[in-house]
Amino acid sequence: MSQAIDRLAPGVDAASRPVRRLSSRVREAGLGYLLILPSLLAFVTFEFYPFVRNFYLALYRTPPFPGLPKRWAGLGQVGDILSSGDFRNSLKVTVLFAVLTVPTGVILGLALAVLAHQQLKGIGIYRTIFSSTVATSVAVASVIFVTLFNPQVGLLSYLVGQQDFLQDPTWALPAVSIAFIWQHLGITFILISAGLGAVPDELLEAAHVDGAGAWSRFRNVTLPLLSPTIFFATVVGSITAFQAFGQIDLLTNGGPGDKTNVLVYAAYTEVFQRNNIGRAAVLAIALFVITLVLTIVQLTVLERRVFYGR
């Protein structure tokens, strides 16, 4: 890039060039720092500072009210929380929720995208319908499903017989997962459809001419070419799943009996209902570690299977 800038003044003689190069390099660096400054400022204030502060907060027992003194607890508090049944439960629920929602969501989105990719008359209407849930937001989808699941009002209970799914320890988390998957179906569909659209028809034609059946075409041509998109959808999907909060707040409040108390929700109740910031800090750090591990795993293990042929 400095070559481009060098060429800004092609007629200058070689002797004075080193000086100009240095000062223009300084200017360039200055500009570079200036351009990243706004973002950096925001990051330091709202991402790194809180992140570091968590480690400090985790070592104190906070009083039930702001304004009263903190008490030093040291690593004891961290140890207590990490070994507590509550923490292990939240951990399990968080992971379970991701396992329930991410693969299902991606597979459903993929299935719908493939089905809607056919050359049928009026396929556009189906595409619009399948992408429609992108317009629902977390509160909209959650209120819709909380009504559907309501044993007194909802249709589902009438069909299945009165059971309150959101209060059932076994079914509460799957019920929340269904609401979550439905809400995100639209965007997953659009994402994968876009990826499908990029699969060149000629390749499929060629495979067809070679005698490959529909399933074989799908598996050997479409799927590999679609893998970057699917990978992207999975990564984004899992990050979203780990941060799911609104659905829990509107559907189950973490219950019944903490069976849907994901780490985010547990941290929220610790802070805003018990002012227990110390505990929340520990939960937050735990979640960070999990997200980090998961992303690394996805980047190394899954990405190897992504076909980037071009």
Next chain:
Amino acid sequence: MATITGLLLAACSGGGGGSKGGSARASGKCPLGAIAKAPSKPVDIVVWHAMTQANQTTLTKLTDQFNAAQPDVRVKLVNQTGYDDTFTKFKAGLGSGDLPDLVQLQDTSLQLMIDSRAVLPAQACVDAEKYDLSDHIARVVDYYTVKNVLWPMPFNVSNLVLLYNKQAFTRAGLDPEKAPGTFDEIRAASEKIVSSGAAKVGLALKTAPEYPEQWLAKAGQPYVNNGNGRQQRATEVAFDNPVGLDVYTWIASMVKDKLAITTPTRGAGGLNHLLAVANGNAAMTIESSASLATILSVIGNYPSVTLGVGPFPGPPGQGGVLVGGAALYIVNKSSPAKQEAAWRFAKFLNEPASQAAWSAGTGYVPIRKSAIDLEPIRKRWAEVPGFKVAYDQLLAGATNAATAGPVIGDYAGVRKAVEDAIQGMVTEGTPPKQAIDRAAQRANAAIKDYNARVGG
């Protein structure tokens, strides 16, 4: 400032050391006369409340009345829709400075508000003005008084009542004018209801943790130790005794024998117990008298339901119902003029005329004895006898440590432990003994954690 320190010193030296469970440090002086000295009138105050629907309408009417009747104070109501949300915002406000001048918080927040050190005790103003509390229902004042200090001004008192569908009772061959009053009577009635097909189950019961509290009080048993948390700060629960076990066993067996269903305590399903009676799935339920006005207007839409109101049923014993509902706390972070203004509004809401209008419009119990002779209540009680039930059972109860009501710092933690245990019992079939033991264990852990964090 100097007066406050002076009071503190006086309280410390006079009241003696062990100030656990409530506080001898009733700090704060009632700033009477501050409004007169205020630079600009009217003095505007913000009042946070959690009233909804019919109750909100009635409160707004009373507030408009107050604002119109005098030029010194203007009240602005802000609806926080729920006591929990109100308290969350209040705590946040302690940090951000965004506080109301008067805040309505539920009965269980008493110890928390004492510990917050953000409250001007009503006692200060009662003493300064020689306000007469003799016309108030004694049990109400006693509930909110800890170690001789009345912390909030009472306002909306409610307790639990039994709601039942008279038409379903008739169909089941039961006397529609006789409400079942004990656990056994409820069970018997439910059996008849189910076998006659009058409803799918007899009782729709919220898995509300406050019900066991009420049942133990009815049986004359304290809920936590140290005189129900009133002699000293509570350190342990006391509900894991035979009476408590009876309560848990009754709930479990009713559900197991398909005589009752359980419904959620809050959130979107929080009204399911009422909806169950409305659509014929159940014939009885338990609900706070506070919602009576709203319920009656909503149930009026369902022609197959005629609502009957009966006293809160429960186990036998020398107890009574607890004082429930909420009360008004004056926030001591406001300016003296605003604090006095808050006191004036709280006083207004305590007047017999206000209490009469309030009770008639909502279902809350009037806390002034003379209010029951006033027109609005007399009329209401004649029209809908159900409104009188809560009042009668409040006065009928015995006065002892159990019925004074528990005072617990981490009420929420204790209640969560109880709620989780009951839910586990009815959905997963945990044996009642195991459930109550687990509830006690987790409740004790919550209490211990709170006490450690608040530092005595």
Next chain:
Amino acid sequence: MAGRRLRVVARYTLLTALAAIVLFPLYITVVNSLLPSQQLLARPPRLFPSSPEWDTYRRAWNAGHLGRYLKNSFIVTALIVSGQIATSILAAYAFAFLRFPLKRTLFVVFLATTMIPFEVTFFTNQQTIVSLGWYDTYAGLAVPFLATGFGTFLLRQAFLQVPRDLQDAAALDGYGHLRFMTRVAVPLARPMVAALALFSFFAAWNQYLWPLIVTKDDRLRTVQIGLRQLRGESVSDINVTLAGTVLAALPLFILLLVFQKQLVRGLTAGAVKG
């Protein structure tokens, strides 16, 4: 011939069945929002309103303050989206076209922010906002989200695709960085910018925890928290709550219908490049 027709019919049947399943929750919500209260509990449940009660929509709009909530959501979302695009363009440009010491380290720092989940930061950020005096303000709602490592990454990808010849030609023509950015780089990266704008929009519109903890009353509530409030206030009027839900979803539906093509195009640019 008949075989093929059968297959086509089968395909349409499958598609229609799936479409019905996807649409069903929305459909039943609209139906329930128009039912009078007592019919809501009818068993068997009603699938079609015989005498629709349009009044629920009026009530949801007025008593539910939906107009205000929608306005707030739009304002906050607009602030966040424009902030994110602006800061991402600037930063991505620096990373793609400029040289400065520690560039690689700083880029990793930017990427690292995508690893930090919201749970880790929300309570400290709330306290920061409060001490800045931004509690219950638009600033408090938007400022923490004005920068995005993810967006910087996306736009840097796009900028890196700008052909070398263009850069050189621009340099020869005497283009300074500002002109190059605005006249060449950004226009060429438009699909990616659009994709970023769309992701930003949906993320900002769907924010739930943050608006919950930095607003204190109806004045600045966004539509997500507004719905939560509405559900709390009219818990016995489920039809009103559902009407409010439909109203809250309506703007996005309209946007979806209007911008459908651009949406797909924008996401194609984003996703396929991995």
